[in-house]
Amino acid sequence: MVSPLLISFLGAIQASLSVLLTIGYGVIAAQFGLVTTEAAEEVSHLCVNVLLPCLLITKLGSELHLDTVVNYVPIIIWAFIFTLSSIAIGKATVAFFRLPKWALPAIAFNNTESLPLLLLQSLETTGVLASLVGAGQTSDGIERARTYFLACSVVNNTITFSQGAKWITGEQDEQDDSTDSESQQFQENGQGCHSPVDENGDDSDDPNERTSLLPRKVVSWKRRIKNKLISQFQSYFQASPKPVQTILTAIGTFASPPFIGATIGIIIGLTPPLHRLFFNDMDEGGYFNAWLTSSLKNIGELFVSLQVIVVGVKLSLSLRRMKEGEEAGTLSLSTVLSVTFVRFILWPAISIPLIWALVAYTDILPNDPMLWWALMMMPIGPTAMKVLALADISGADQKIRMSIAKFLTVSYIITPIVSFAVVGALEAAKAAKE
Template sequence: MLLQSASEVLSTVWSSTQASLSVILVLVYGFFARKLDILSPEGEESASKLCVTIFLPSLLFSEIGPLASWENLQQYWIIIAYALVFQAISWIVGVIGVVVFKMPPWIVPCMVFNNATSMPLLLLSSLGKNGTLSPLVGKDSLDDVLDRGQVYLLINALVCNLTRFSFGPVMMKKHPLDIPHPWSHSESPHAIKQLVDEVRGYPEVQPYENQDEETPLLDQVKTGGKRSWRALKIVKKSVAGFMNPPMYGGLAAITLGVIPFTHRWLFEKGFLSPVSESIDKIGKLYAALQMLVIGAHLKSKKGSRPPIFTLIYLFVFRFAIMPVISTAMVYGVRKGLGDRILADPVLDFVMMIAPVGPPALTLAAIVEMSDTHEETETAVAKTIVISYALTPLISASVTAALAVVQKLY
């Protein structure tokens, strides 16, 4: 039994190492491309903008669209709830780091937004190939287990991506106690009061000097129309503060995905499927190019090493504390609700490991969108590199999650 457990740990360590090495090597390629002037400063900036404005929105569209249906939202609501709760817990821990320990604000999105797509999918595939997931197979085939696990991970990634690009740019540069909300982006610091005044009719409009019987009614119509238009402009400016290219891609995918006929046309080999397939091909360019850009940033961007205590705080939470929280929560929910939620050992296992691991690569894109200082950009890039070097630490979480799931079922 002990030998079997040690073998599982070693195979998980090797799977995690393989997944992290593939990321780190691409970062190294980007570093030397910049150092040898194969990639120019202008090319680096252009590639970064391409990632944010075209490739990343396309990736989100192609990932979210096929899964965006009313059936999925109804069946997998527990995954959405898990994702939001885990992010809320991570945000609280990040706020404590900034407020109590005076850490830089960029640590908060690094705490909240882990790699929820490429790393878990690679890890799941590797674990399936080396036999680590055999306790979860049961009567099903390994392919069925992997397919279900990928769906669960992508549903979780859908939620994480939408919250990441809604709140990430604000978290990256603002103090966490400045609670991000749409009104914080409007031109006026008193946008809510301004909107209320518009609706109530302040400031008052003076009546016309030469009135007849029809003038008061026309005056009210004109005044009401102007107030409504100004109120709509205030709302538009406020909501626009949360919008960015990745958000447009994600919202387009959800909108077209939940409408049955557009879902069939785009994502089920309908007559518009060439459009979705072309977007999918563009989106697949994002991950490798973004990693190259991060590697180039390590060479070209100026900035000091991230604070040691900040890194320790981040990595202890992401690789040690968060696994305990996620495993305990999933275990408690399964014990409490039982079959009232989707009963699948693969679901429980995936949700135990989904919030664990290194910060998301897309944080580099969020830095670009938030227009922060160059030092912040360098600090985030270096933090991402170090975190992927520590990715094999996930093996302990994976082994523990498997043991807990086996007890549950």
């Protein structure tokens, strides 16, 4: 008779290989010229700015209720704890082993969005997580786990983009410089930028794919209002005291599309009339469910696969440049081993026993085995692809970016070793449940 542990491990291996193959499809598409790097960048922006917020609205909104909101409190707290702990571990590791500066965000930020969500899809197919929930409830448990990982990703993204860019080059004032450049850009947009539509509403250029489909008067009115608001905001911002500017800058860090989508989802989920409108059946008052919620869900579900395909396209570019030897950069073995140890060995050794102990000996965590498993897995996994975006934001040179691309290539190739953590977390959650 086959051991249940072996079955779980084989299922986890299959799920990990499914993720790796999906990344491989992106590599193949790029190699055959079906997707360019520029197109992948645009799709990546689409995923983060449109698809992910829609996914957060539908998932958080549907799973959140007044009686289940307590399940998300430990997720938010744990997300802050393990992210800040990863940053501390990264700083100590970089200083002790004299690793390149970009190794700090590589250690600090793991993939908390596309990869866990795709892994959950594969685990649902293999039935590995069925033992954590009752018979016939696997789909509901998987949906809850997806929502848990998405809630964690909001915290992770906030810290990543507020702190990560300045670590790539090691310049502590990088954030201030970027803020000044953004302010200058806002000022230019508000006072003198050229646009396809002038103040009279006439087209200044020939129509193209960026030409608005709205009437010219509407476009002209919208542009005047936008420029006026930006100009007023800039004048108020520059006239305010320095502490107020710092606070406004910090608030602006949180005002990202995923954070806004999560906020909307939380409001809908915790407001019973809105929850009924968006997610109930038509005969129970769900008048938005069949058209608005359904459309948001359709485009939100695209995020998981598209984002992983984009990962493959970016890795294809790094492989091609490695082959050509063009600004290849350097990648030391110590960097690979250090980041791999923290992401795939150290954090499983910390998170799995810790969450098990909290469940077994305290009443802090809610009685949801799928939540326990998700908490164990949240700090585990390969480095986030966002680190490459951070390198672009920080203005790092081409060699640094190619070194990061090389590392990400290696990191995602060895991703199937996360199967050990999947099985370990599964067995720990089952033991805590019993």
